[in-house]
Each structure stands twice: as structure tokens, then as C-alpha cells.
Amino acid sequence: MKWSQALIPTLKDAPSEAEIASHKLMLRAGYIKKVASGIYTLMPLGLKVLLKVVNIIRAEMNRAGAEELLMPILSPAELWLETGRWELYGKEMMRVHDRQERKFALGPTHEEVITDLARSELKSYRDLPKNFYQIQIKFRDEIRPRFGLMRAREFMMKDAYSFDRDEAAAEITYGKMFEAYTNIFTRCGLKFRAVEAESGNIGGSFSHEFMVLAETGEETIIHCEKCGSAANKERAGGNCSFEGNAAEPERPLEKVSTPGMKTIEAVTGFMKVKAQELVKTLIYIIDGAPVAVLVKGDDEVNEHRLKRNLNASEVFLADAKQVEKYTGAPVGFAGPVGLKDVAIVADSSLKKMKNFAAGANEKDAHYKNVNLGRDFKADKFADLRFVSEGDLCSCGCKLSSQKGIEVGHTFKLGTKYSSKMKAEFLDEAGKLQPAIMGCYGIGVTRILAAAVEQGNDENGIIWPAEIAPYQAVITAINYADAAVKETADRLYGALLAEGVEVLLDDRDMSAGFKFKDAELIGIPFRVTVGSRGLKENSLEINIRKTKENIKVPVDGAVAKLKELLNVK
Numbered sequence: 216m217k218w219s220q221a222l223i224p225t226l227k228d229a230p231s232e233a234e235i236a237s238h239k240l241m242l243r244a245g246y247i248k249k250v251a252s253g254i255y256t257l258m259p260l261g262l263k264v265l266l267k268v269v270n271i272i273r274a275e276m277n278r279a280g281a282e283e284l285l286m287p288i289l290s291p292a293e294l295w296l297e298t299g300r301w302e303l304y305g306k307e308m309m310r311v312h313d314r315q316e317r318k319f320a321l322g323p324t325h326e327e328v329i330t331d332l333a334r335s336e337l338k339s340y341r342d343l344p345k346n347f348y349q350i351q352i353k354f355r356d357e358i359r360p361r362f363g364l365m366r367a368r369e370f371m372m373k374d375a376y377s378f379d380r381d382e383a384a385a386e387i388t389y390g391k392m393f394e395a396y397t398n399i400f401t402r403c404g405l406k407f408r409a410v411e412a413e414s415g416n417i418g419g420s421f422s423h424e425f426m427v428l429a430e431t432g433e434e435t436i437i438h439c440e441k442c443g444s445a446a447n448k449e450r451a452g453g454n455c456s457f458e459g460n461a462a463e464p465e466r467p468l469e470k471v472s473t474p475g476m477k478t479i480e481a482v483t484g485f486m487k488v489k490a491q492e493l494v495k496t497l498i499y500i501i502d503g504a505p506v507a508v509l510v511k512g513d514d515e516v517n518e519h520r521l522k523r524n525l526n527a528s529e530v531f532l533a534d535a536k537q538v539e540k541y542t543g544a545p546v547g548f549a550g551p552v553g554l555k556d557v558a559i560v561a562d563s564s565l566k567k568m569k570n571f572a573a574g575a576n577e578k579d580a581h582y583k584n585v586n587l588g589r590d591f592k593a594d595k596f597a598d599l600r601f602v603s604e605g606d607l608c609s610c611g612c613k614l615s616s617q618k619g620i621e622v623g624h625t626f627k628l629g630t631k632y633s634s635k636m637k638a639e640f641l642d643e644a645g646k647l648q649p650a651i652m653g654c655y656g657i658g659v660t661r662i663l664a665a666a667v668e669q670g671n672d673e674n675g676i677i678w679p680a681e682i683a684p685y686q687a688v689i690t691a692i693n694y695a696d697a698a699v700k701e702t703a704d705r706l707y708g709a710l711l712a713e714g715v716e717v718l719l720d721d722r723d724m725s726a727g728f729k730f731k732d733a734e735l736i737g738i739p740f741r742v743t744v745g746s747r748g749l750k751e752n753s754l755e756i757n758i759r760k761t762k763e764n765i766k767v768p769v770d771g772a773v774a775k776l777k778e779l780l781n782v783k
């Protein structure tokens with residue numbers, strides 16, 4: 216492609232609405248164009264990158280034995296009513312109706328549609344295993360679309376759904392998908408980490424998120440350098456490194472007046488105690504019964520852990536009315552001392568605490584010097600807090616934390632959809648069984664944003680060579696000069712003949728302007744053709760990532776570039 220003929224509308228400055236690097240750069244470098252909030256046109260350069268990512272995904276999914284199909288974007292409400300998700304999905308699901316007032320969803324995901332297909336086509340254990348995937352536009356009316364392609368309302372996803380005859384077979388399929396995902400993100404040239412995620416009611420390690428590592432990521436990853444374990448913040452376990460003050464002698468319980476002080480900051484400031492010398496009491500309704508959950512003042516309750524450790528199915532924070540009913544005081548003054556008919560569950564770190572502050576279950580009052588055992592009893596101790604950096608891994612090492620962008624999710628679904636929708640097959644004994652399902656998503660367009668978030672500098676984008684829109688750009692300094700034009704054209708032809716994807720900057724612009732544009736759009740290699748170099752029969756190859764310049768003889772340029780491209 217010749218630059219003069221391409222649509223690459225670069226901008227000097229980023230539009231003001233863009234907050235993070237990838238969003239700014241993709242707008243500035245002409246990869247995307249906003250149409251409406253969370254809705255973008257992929258410009259020619261953006262589409263080139265997308266297609267490269269799609270090719271990698273398709274190749275690896277096929278290699279893993281999955282079969283591609285394409286489901287419709289419109290899916291009828293009847294299917295969603297069968298699983299109850301027509302009501303449950305909420306406002307994120309975009310809904311439309313046809314001229315006969317029949318209702319449809321613009322597919323936010325496709326479990327219902329694929330399970331409908333499976334129940335009609337997969338009738339016998341001989342038809343299994345099956346794994347179907349598609350690469351398609353999805354719609355989600357996100358409450359806060361932001362960061363360009365990162366969280367859009369219309370975006371491209373690769374979604375796959377597997378059907379197996381039993382748990383063992385489903386686990387083999389899960390393993391294959393995990394491996395395919397690892398290959399996909401590696402081949403995209405991304406630094407990433409697979410982390411354990413919540414798996415709902417399915418036990419075991421069968422839910423992973425694939426995170427591209429980037430400081431601006433919205434997700435927190437907790438991992439251990441030593442044993443390699445990694446989980447997202449909700450899932451992460453570990454031991455509190457808090458030392459506590461268990462050796463202190465118990466001091467007498469004392470009630471303190473704390474008028475209007477409802478927050479941890481207000482209470483600790485007034486009582487002159489540190490946050491870790493106070494116990495927070497949160498009233499939850501767990502499977503219908505009130506439970507007081509106690510954590511250290513500087514910790515937060517991890518509701519996923521709470522649910523898991525109590526083996527509960529429903530966990531809700533009590534509302535103000537319920538708090539008043541169970542504690543006898545307005546929100547902000549709940550505490551464990553004197554609570555009646557409310558179970559008490561305490562985070563394990565409380566075992567190390569003596570003489571702490573807590574609410575007094577009375578308006579405008581707190582206690583000082585509360586002690587476990589003497590002033591109240593806990594019905595259960597469990598790990599309930601969000602683990603953070605510096606806590607201890609089960610292997611004994613200190614945990615680290617990192618930020619990431621979720622680009623993929625693998626999940627064992629079990630029979631959640633196959634039971635409800637009767638996607639059943641006849642097993643070898645002639646008995647009907649629901650298929651064991653798995654689902655596997657990749658945010659295809661989000662990968663573009665994540666790659667830019669990971670690869671950029673003050674001058675622009677730095678694409679991994681594997682997914683760059685062009686592998687090389689030839690910058691002809693003064694294309695009007697006959698010798699420059701002749702060499703640039705010859706090099707362009709030779710590279711094309713070798714299958715190198717190359718852009719020739721033939722525009723009538725200054726060298727500085729062209730260099731800036733080439734850096735902004737992030738092409739991995741730039742070959743500069745200028746009359747000064749030609750006098751010595753040489754060209755210069757510039758490596759975008761390292762900023763290194765390599766001088767090569769004119770005739771050696773193609774071979775050198777090919778060598779660089781192979782090495783990446």
C-alpha cells in the first residue's frame with residue numbers, strides 16, 4: 216500500500232475524551248473512529264490488526280479441534296425465557312422487537328442459542344465431544360462504556376461452547392482450550408498471565424481469566440513469584456501477614472461517645488486508634504439469616520470468599536432497615552458485643568487482636584478495649600478479607616500484586632444450560648444425560664486496546680510484530696528525487712514479492728513529519744531511503760521498539776528485514 220492512497224488520518228493531539236494511552240493513540244493514529252458512545256468504526260489500519268488477531272485465534276481454535284460456525288446476532292426472547300436470563304440479564308442486554316412485536320435480544324453472549332442447537336443435533340454419546348466457536352459482533356449496553364475498544368457497547372468476541380459426555384471428558388476439553396488460549400496470546404506477542412477466577416457453584420480450578428499485564432488494567436492479579444500461583448482479586452486466597460497484638464494484657468471494656476461518627480476514618484481519628492486496631496462489623500443476610508461479619512478496620516470483606524467459606528448460595532449486605540432491626544442502632548454503629556440472634560463470623564486475623572475498638576450497637580457509641588472470648592464469642596473464624604500484596608501465599612512466600620486487562624475467560628459451565636434447556640444425549644446404557652458444557656470467550660477487539668496499552672511510548676504505538684498492520688514502512692525522503700523514488704519503488708516491489716507487508720510513504724511531506732507518523736502508527740521496522748544514504752549506496756533500518764538504527768547496503772535491505780522479521 217502506498218501511504219498517499221491509504222486512509223490513515225493521524226492527529227497531532229488526542230481528542231479530549233480519551234483517558235488512557237491505548238484509547239488516545241488508537242484515535243490519534245487513525246485506527247478507530249468514534250460513531251457514538253462505545254461504538255466505533257475500525258479504520259483500515261485497525262481492521263488489519265483485527266484480522267491478524269482473528270487469524271491467530273482461528274488457527275489455534277481449529278488446531279484444538281473446535282469447529283467454527285456463525286450464529287445470528289438477533290436471538291429470540293423465547294430461548295432466554297427458557298433459562299430465566301430474559302429477566303436476569305438486566306439492562307446490559309439490548310432488546311428489540313420486530314413488526315409483529317416479537318421480542319429479540321442483540322446477542323450479548325450465545326449460551327442459549329448454542330444449547331438450542333445442541334439439543335437438536337447432539338443426540339448420542341457418539342456425537343460427543345463437540346466444541347463450537349464463532350467470531351462475531353456482540354452487544355452489551357455497558358453502564359459506563361469507556362477507553363475506546365476496551366469497554367465498548369458493540370465489540371467483537373470469539374466465543375466457544377463445548378459439550379462433553381462426562382466430567383472427565385469435559386476436563387480434557389477444558390485443558391485443550393487453556394492450551395489454545397496460551398498459544399493465542401503468546402502468538403499475539405502479548406505479555407499475559409492466566410489467573411484463577413471464581414467458578415460459581417462449580418468446584419475445582421475450572422475458571423481462568425487471561426490477563427494482559429498493564430499498569431492501567433482494571434483487574435488486580437495476586438500472584439506468587441515462587442510457586443507460580445495466580446488468581447484474580449476475588450478468587451485469591453492467602454494468609455494475612457498482620458502481626459497483631461495478641462500478647463497484650465486485656466484492658467477493661469469502655470464505652471465511648473462518638474456522636475455522628477459513622478465512618479472508619481471518623482471513628483479512628485476521634486478515638487485515636489489505627490484502622491487495624493478497630494474491628495468493622497458488617498451485617499449480611501446469608502441464605503436468609505442475619506450474620507455479623509467482622510474484619511479488621513483496614514480490610515474489606517471479600518463476598519466471594521465469604522460465600523465460599525460459609526458454603527452459602529446467597530449473600531447480600533443488609534439494608535439500613537435490617538441493620539437497625541438486628542443491631543438496634545443505625546448504620547455505622549454495629550459491633551459484636553451484645554448482639555442477639557445474629558451469628559458472628561470473624562476473619563481469622565481477629566485471633567491476633569486484643570483491646571480493639573468496635574461499634575456498641577447503640578446510636579453515637581463505640582467500645583474501646585473489646586476482647587474476643589471475654590466480651591463476645593465468634594461462631595466461626597474464616598478467611599474473609601481481600602488478600603493484598605505482602606500477604607502470605609500458602610507456600611509461605613510473600614504475594615505480589617499486578618494490574619491486568621482481561622482478554623479471555625475459560626469457564627466450565629457444567630449442566631447449568633443443558634439441564635434447563637434439555638440438551639440431553641443417550642449414553643452407552645441408553646440413559647438420557649445432560650451434556651457437560653464449557654464456555655470460552657476472547658475479547659477480540661479488546662486485544663487491540665490491550666496490546667497498545669502494553670506497547671507504547673512517548674512517540675506512539677509499538678505493535679508486537681505479529682499483529683502490526685504492516686511489518687515495515689519505507690520512508691522515502693523526498694520521493695520527488697528520481698534516485699530516491701527508483702530505489703524506494705524497487706525495494707517496495709522486492710518486499711512485496713517476498714511476502715512482506717509493507718507500506719510505502721510516498722507523500723510529499725518533510726522527513727520529520729513522515730518519521731513522526733510512522734512512529735505514531737507503530738510499524739515495527741522503518742526503512743529510510745534518502746539521497747544522502749544513496750550516495751554511499753546505503754539505507755537505514757530503524758527498529759521501532761528499541762529505536763536502534765542499522766545501516767545496510769541497498770542490495771542487502773530485503774535480506775536484513777526478513778532476518779529481523781523472523782527474529783521479531
Ligand code: ATP
Nearest residue numbers: 364365366367370372621622623624656657658661
Ligand atoms: P468484563 O468483566 O470485562 O465486563 P465479562 O466477564 O463481562 O468481562 P465475558 O462475558 O467473559 O466478559 O466475555 C468474554 C470476553 O469479552 C472478556 O474476557 C473480555 O475480553 C471481552 N469483553 C467483555 N465485555 C466487553 C466490552 N464491553 N468491550 C470489549 N470487550 C469485552
Ligand code: MG
Nearest residue numbers: 307355357366
Ligand atoms: Mg461484563
